[in-house]
């Protein structure tokens with residue numbers, strides 16, 4: 212079958228998954244630099260930022276391919292919770308604490324576009340405001356009709372949600388808006404902002420990071436069942452096809468019979 216995602220299963224996060232994730236992200240960076248000189252990257256919250264930091268904070272091995280050039284990175288959020296940006300539930304706060312604040316100060320820093328929470332109580336206005344931000348950043352450069360991220364890194368909740376797109380939610384059928392507001396999230400907090408599914412699957416590359424035994428049942432469902440293919444993560448697999456790569460550890464893929472790979476390196 213064509214258009215299949217790639218499922219990687221690594222023995223260990225620190226010494227195996229993280230260096231492979233680094234290679235994947237830097238390949239996406241280098242391809243993006245060749246395409247248009249900048250790297251537009253959308254990041255999620257949850258368990259991902261910690262693993263991403265393990266991948267990207269170690270020093271370069273000195274080769275051209277392994278060079279991280281943050282001066283040309285533009286970082287966006289795949290989703291955010293409607294809380295102040297310094298609240299403990301904020302994805303931006305998490306990404307800052309786990310990763311961004313640890314980038315050595317003598318290195319060039321990336322340009323970060325948090326989802327502004329100035330209008331905290333109006334989730335729709337907050338979503339519209341971020342969409343306007345994306346229009347100004349992306350359309351100004353490319354005159355594109357949709358923002359084409361070079362890479363989006365996603366998490367996978369134990370219920371199969373990704374970004375703040377939840378199973379069976381009406382927002383999964385939204386095809387026009389780039390950025391959506393959800394006010395009835397089944398996972399707290401109820402008010403959240405998220406990329407829409409069409410924007411996620413339009414990205415040049417889409418990577419999932421799912422680790423730990425708590426993810427194995429949902430991974431089995433996503434990769435092996437019809438119902439799983441309708442979960443938000445399954446819909447990203449279906450829409451993104453071969454552009455999608457899953458970075459998992461052996462605990463998360465335990466019992467999954469979908470063909471697995473163990474290295475990009």
Ligand SMILES: O=C1O[C@H](COP(=O)(O)O)[C@@H](O)[C@H](O)[C@H]1O
Nearest residue numbers: 255256257258259366367368374
């Ligand atoms: O609520 C969220 O959960 C998902 C999945 O998180 P994980 O801890 O199970 O990896 C995350 O990707 C998303 O950004 C976050 O808002």
